[in-house]
Amino acid sequence: MLEPPKFIENDCYNGSRTFTWLADMVGLSVDLVNFLICQISALFLASLFRSTLHPSKVSSKLRHTFALSIGLAFGYFCFGQQAIHIAGLPAICYIVIRTQDPRIVQRAVLLVAMCYLLCVHLMRQLYDYGSYALDITGPLMIITQKVTSLAFSIHDGFVRGDEELTKAQQYHAIRKMPSALEYFSYVWHFQSILAGPLVFYKDYIEFVEGYNLLSTPPGNGNLDNSKREVVLEPSPTKAVIRKVVGSLVCAFIFMKFVKIYPVKDMKEDDFMNNTSMIYKYWYAMMATTCIRFKYYHAWLLADAICNNSGLGFTGYDKDGNSKWDLISNINVLSFEFSTNMRDAINNWNCGTNRWLRTLVYERVPKQYGTLLTFALSAVWHGFYPGYYLTFATGAVVVTAARTGRRLFRHRFQSTQVTRMFYDILTCLITRVVLGYATFPFVLLEFMGSIKLYLRFYLCLHIISLVTIFILPKFIRGERRLRTSNGNGNVRLSGSGNTKDAVTTSLESTAALTAGNDLNEDKEEDKHAQCKVHTPTHQQPAAGPHKTTVEQPNEQPNNVNLRSRPQQQQPHLEKKAVPTCARDAVSVPHDQCEMDQLSSKLKEKIEAETKNIEEFIDKTVTETVSGIVEFKNDLMRDIEFPKLKLPGSNGAISLDSSNGGGLRKRNISSVHDNGTDPGHATADLHPPLEENGAAFLKKEIEVINAVVQQAVPAVLSNGHAK
Incomplete structure (x- = not known):
């Protein structure tokens, strides 16, 4: 029988201990047992929420009440007295939202929420430093994302005009102040209170009220099909089964290998002094990989819960299969087999990527976007020095990866054999780099991480600096012409879809690559259609238009949905704000040739x-x-x-x-x-x-x-x- 490690080594855990006997029986810590009990219960309750409490059968108020009541019960069961913070942070932020001018409400909520979260982070480090036990900071980080994204959407809807907003901002703009029931249901709903993922307010409200199938929401930032009319309600069964099975597989891998490669062994003197540098690299890579599977398990299970309740549908693929990736947080295979750091980062913690892009990168001057995105992501994670070492290392490594790709990639594109060799080589290199850059994130400690880096002789740091500053002087890279993608953003010739997602790297490196991703190219998608992100880029239609949708392979159920009511006009008159030239450019989606021209x-x-x-x-x-x-x-x-x-x-x-x-x-x-x-x-x-x-x-x-x-x-x- 597998014996996974017990992470709780003291009595700092405040959650329920009713199932301590079960924890002893299966060999898990009681906090993990409580987490699994709540998530498995949520999976079954989600099916009830989708069927018995369907919007065609009950009122939206009943659905709101049910979702927030179960969420609060889960929070108290897992965190005990600490659950007061789950109520305190959103309550204070709601007072700010209702009392502050919409012109400044987004800044006020961001300041209040981040200060509250940082105080809890600091308190945790004081009483339970370095612990891996389930604690209240995880749910508070998700709640912070929710309340701040809502505040910015209110600001966009009440103050800014459509011509000043990107397409994503137009889609998520809120023009009706949420009631207390709607607000707290959004913050506390049981599907995502424990492990996420982030759901934007508009998507959640339309889901609860039954409008989400009338205008299909955009998945992972793709807003091109955001107004497709759906006649039949798709079944999420296949998606739920696939994600639950994937979650179980990831949990098995984590429990199987985490005892073989425990992270804490990397701090021991015996490991530092009596192992070769190659083994140290191997151990760091395997230890961080094992830890990642714990996140995979939690995120896939949370995504399955949301899908089983009916949340997450984004339309159909070309074969008529329903897609349920609206709020997916991870693409395991794409991450683990990525051939470069950019692809790895873009497939990790996608909900946080969208949050950082929406709050920071799209709203600040371009020259400060990467720095400010990094700052918010770092502070949001807490004060452990290992986080900041990972961010700093990630900044250097990601920049070097972009430079190396520009210098060498085009030399391996002549034949299929050389392309395959290049992909395999870069996939292996990416695995090593991820282990090197992210082990401080799981080690947490500053001195332990620095000692191990010195045992590595700062090898990848030196190679990265040489790649950035020296190699370009001796090796000529691929010449690429800059063109515009139609919304003011710059794209390089031969590039595929412009990458505008600002990300956080394994909770670490992505924030530093936000600006860089806009200029990355992908040869395989050379003929992809032009995008407007920001983007674009982008005004959704006033109402859904009819499109022909292929019959899905699944047997959907007939749906009887309410008609969408007209949105109430805001009481506050919109204020004129100077329009940024970059944001003012609006180019139709089908004019790809003109989109290739620069604005000038x-x-x-x-x-x-x-x-x-x-x-x-x-x-x-x-x-x-x-x-x-x-x-x-x-x-x-x-x-x-x-x-x-x-x-x-x-x-x-x-x-x-x-x-x-x-x-x-x-x-x-x-x-x-x-x-x-x-x-x-x-x-x-x-x-x-x-x-x-x-x-x-x-x-x-x-x-x-x-x-x-x-x-x-x-x-x-x-x-x-």
Whole structure:
């Protein structure tokens, strides 16, 4: 029988000890047993929430009440008296939300929530330093993400205009102040109170009220299909089974190998002095990998709970299979077999990635984005020095990885064999780098981590610095042209989908690569469609539009959903805020060719087009004027005789301007020559016969009408004034 380690070595755990007998029986610590009991119970309650408490059968108030009541019960069961913090932090933040001006509410909530969280972090380190026991800081970190993201969404909805928001910000903007029931249900709902994942407020409210299937929410930041109408409710059974099985496999791997590679052994003098450097590298890589499987287990199980309750649906794939990745926190295979640090970081703790991007990176000046994102991520984790060593090492390693990729990758793309060799090599290197960079994160201690780094002779630090500062002087990298992706962000030629997700690296390195990911390229996705992130990029439609959806392989149930009510307009008038030029660019999704041009180039084209139009207008005006003057000259040279009609007492002149004859023209040029126009034309032209004069009069009238009406439009191609 497997005997996983008992992490609780003292009496600091405040949760229930009712199941101590079960913990002794299975060989687990009581905190882990309590956690598993709550999560397994939540998995079954989620099925009840989706079926018996379906939004077509009960009111949204009942669903809110049920979700928050179960969540509070789980919190008290696992954390005992410490559960007061689960109530205290969101209660204080709700008071701030209801009392502060929406123009500053996001800053106020962020400050209050982070100060509260940091105090709890500090308290934990004082009374239970270095403990791995389940404690209240985990749920508080998730609650902090929820209340701060809600505050920023309220600020976006009440203060900022759509033209100032990215597409993601427009989607999550809140224009109706949440009630107390909605707010605390969002904070305490049982699906994510213990281990996450982060759910944005709008997604949660639409899920509880039954609107999420009417306009499918975007999964993992992809907002292109955010307004697809769903007629049939998909079944989450396949996704739930797959994630539960994956969670059990990860738990088995963790319990099997964590005793073989315990993290604390890396601090021992025997390990430091009596093992080779290669073995130290191997041990660090294996120890950190084992710890990761504990996170995999918790995140996959939490995702399965959300999916089983109906939360997480994002539409169908090309084969008609339903997708349930709206709030997925981890992609295990993509992370473990990633071929570079960027891919590894982007597949780890995706909920925190989205939170950091939404709160920091998209809102601060670009030159400060990476630094401020790093600062928030570091403080959010707590004060253990191992966290900051991992962040610092990750900054150097990730920068070196980008430089090395630019210098060497294109040299291995000539044949399929060389590409495969490059992928295998970089996958192995990434595994070693992850172990080297992240072991301080699990070791926690400063001196122990520094000693081990010195035993490694700071090898990867030195290699990284050489790669960044020296190799580019001797090795020529791939030349790549900078282009725009349509929203002001820069992308390199040959790149695939622009990576705009700011991440936290294994709870460590990702924050430092936020800005770098925007410029990373991926050859395999060269022909991917242009994105607007920010992004874009992006205004969701006012209402859902119909699209044809393939029949899923699963047997869905008919759904009877409420119609979506009209959102109430905010009581606060929106304030005008200067628009950032980068955010103001809005390019349709299907105009990929124009999206490839930089903003400056497009402005230049527009300016040149305007100049051409002005030139055409001027040319047409001068041409028409010349034609009119030429016609006037012809008419000036012809004198029409005065004809006497039978029964008339006088002569009728063909040169009259009485509405039936020709209009008089300016013949000042003739007067300038000192010649009387009537006499001059009479001398030059003999009198015409009566029929010929009438015919000539008619033809000149036709020419006059054509010149005055048709010629300008034809010559200017629609640009005539």
